[in-house]
Amino acid sequence: xxxxxxxxxxxxxxxxxxxxxxxxxxxxxxxxxxxxxxxxxxxxxxxxxxxxxxxxxxxxxxxxxxxxxxxxxxxxxxxxxxxxxxxxxxxxxxxxxxxxxxxx
Amino acid sequence: xxxxxxxxxxxxxxxxxxxxxxxxxxxxxxxxxxxxxxxxxxxxxxxxxxxxxxxxxxxxxxxxxxxxxxxxxxxxxxxxxxxxxxxxxxxxxxxxxxxxxxxx
Numbered sequence: 001x002x003x004x005x006x007x008x009x010x011x012x013x014x015x016x017x018x019x020x021x022x023x024x025x026x027x028x029x030x031x032x033x034x035x036x037x038x039x040x041x042x043x044x045x046x047x048x049x050x051x052x053x054x055x056x057x058x059x060x061x062x063x064x065x066x067x068x069x070x071x072x073x074x075x076x077x078x079x080x081x082x083x084x085x086x087x088x089x090x091x092x093x094x095x096x097x098x099x100x101x102x103x104x
Numbered sequence: 105x106x107x108x109x110x111x112x113x114x115x116x117x118x119x120x121x122x123x124x125x126x127x128x129x130x131x132x133x134x135x136x137x138x139x140x141x142x143x144x145x146x147x148x149x150x151x152x153x154x155x156x157x158x159x160x161x162x163x164x165x166x167x168x169x170x171x172x173x174x175x176x177x178x179x180x181x182x183x184x185x186x187x188x189x190x191x192x193x194x195x196x197x198x199x200x201x202x203x204x205x206x207x208x
Binding site for chain 2: 013014015017018020021022023026087088089090091093094095097098099
């Protein structure tokens, strides 16, 4: 199975913002940022079907927000923090801070 | 005509990111940030139909990114910069910087 990843130069701001514009994908991104190591898709405790979970990870990968690596029959996910920080300085930090802040 | 605006406390991060995840809406937001004064919808030089333009401004208003005020038969738009900065510090600045930066 080939997993396409956009290069750093190919990262597109609207696509990245769209990938981040879903509550469950935001939760995945926050958990990846906290854990700071590759994590299996099943480790996020999201109450969604497997196909929905697969969809969310694919949207994040295709936008360049995460990297997915095959590990046996599962995929390991990690945040492309350096690529995002390089192309869109401050964006990921602001999104993580906003998502993790207590509600107003 | 009543134009609904979410309060500052009602601003929702996924909704704001979704509103910003479209190239034409990003352009509108950048132009509003540059101009720093209320602007009519027709003043943005976007090559889209009137109904598409109305849609984009409505998405931005309903997410709380812009404020729309009726002025005769048109609407004047302004950026809710203070509300966004208060709820999501650094987010708007990072998005504007990324959008206005030269492509990688």
